[in-house]
Amino acid sequence: MSLPVQSGDAARRATRESFLTGEFTVRPPRGLRPGGRFLSRGRVALGSLHWMGWILVSPRSVVSGGVARELDALGVGALRLVCSASILVGLIATFQVAYQLKQYGAESVSALAIGWFGTREVGPLVVALLVVTRSASAIAGEFAAMTAGGEIDALRAMSLDPVKYLVAPKNLALLVALPALTVIADGLITLGGWVGTTMFLGFNTRFYLEQIRSSLSTSDIAIGAVKSVIFAFVIAVIASDEGLGVDRRVAAIGEAASRAVVYCLLGVLAADTLVNAVFYFIPSLVL
């Protein structure tokens, strides 16, 4: 097809001050995740670590306000859910443990199990799963909507790294919020256990507190908090990567949110398995 290009066009270009010139051929994108999911998650994780370090040493930076905003949304916003769920979990654990131990006439030691297992395992895991259901879909959906709306492209077109401006503040907020929520959950699981033990099993408060005191140590709470830090990082990286890795379709928003919940749940459980296996095979690590 002949182009109706004006005569003398080439000469005009040669003599004029050049602003934009370009000649190129474009092939279709080779997929939105070059290198696959693992590499993509790895890039987000490393970038996130880098920019979190930067935020910590530059607390007055432009993204610091974002951390406070995210802490409010992801941490304070989840407080009511975590509190109510933790009391129920404490009650469930009491009934379940007492039911099993009743067969051996050891119902009275159920508080020992609640104190130890609640803080080391159930507390961090329940909080992580609650945050996954509440926030992972929200993070992935938000980033996917930003991708569909061109906001991520707009950031990149200004050479602004989306990991720095969007992912790192959320990651840092979750790293602070999840251990804090876990400690609160530990307390409320113990409270739920107290309600179950005193009201339904018929033991008195002093007996319950003595059992808890003898079973629970600071290291149990610390181990739970360390686990929750790992879970927070896993949730932030997977949810962010799922949100940023979508194509520019509105339908991709819901898909990203669903995938984020599924992968975050698996990620949290896998991380928990790994941590427990490490503690089992290397007992010296257990404080």
Add this chain to the structure above:
Amino acid sequence: MTGPASSPLIFDIDLFVGCGETLLVLGPIQSGKSMLMRHLVGLESASSGTIAVDGESFDPTRPVEKELRAFRARVGVLFEGSALLRRISVLENVELPLLEHEHRSRPRARDAARELLAEVGIEVDDETLPVQLGRAGQRRAALARALALRPRLLLLDEPTLGLDSQAAHEFDETLHGLQKKYNFGIVIFSHEIRYAYAPANQIDVLAGGRIVARGTRESLLESNDPVIHGLLHRRERER
């Protein structure tokens, strides 16, 4: 954008726009306009070619972040639908490139952002969010953000899509007023025929991923090519 994975989507594009000039890349929807614009700022990698703006260039086949950063500082981009960050205020949106590229202090960046917004005809509070502006206001705020680094070239993807004719006309007037003042080049990617009747120095007609015609409005109006005829004479049919 369908077809075998190895087949090119956009072929042999050769664009040129001079200082203070306006180039219109006119084409139907799905003709590759947005994809072309994404390549011009290094958001996609091409299979071959070169891209340069005012002496700054990058290799579109293997974009290097350092080169892209220098290149992008000279190019302002207005994406279709504004693409302002919704969760931060309008002022913060305009401040971002100033803080990132020019490392200005927060108060100085804020003052500059206010000036930029005033230039495009917007006055906002510190807390005004993009959603509170309305579509025309958002488009102007996005224009202010695109102009924050005083770019040498402005790329606009469907800049007035979804605006009523009055708002679109006012946006065009603001844009051309700023172009006269700062003498930057403009490339407009649009399917809107009204741009063909606006003061574009040159029109490139994009169809099927290729530039099928190039010229001034007058020369293209005389073309008998069915694609060009279909695009440029639509206005007469619509009357």
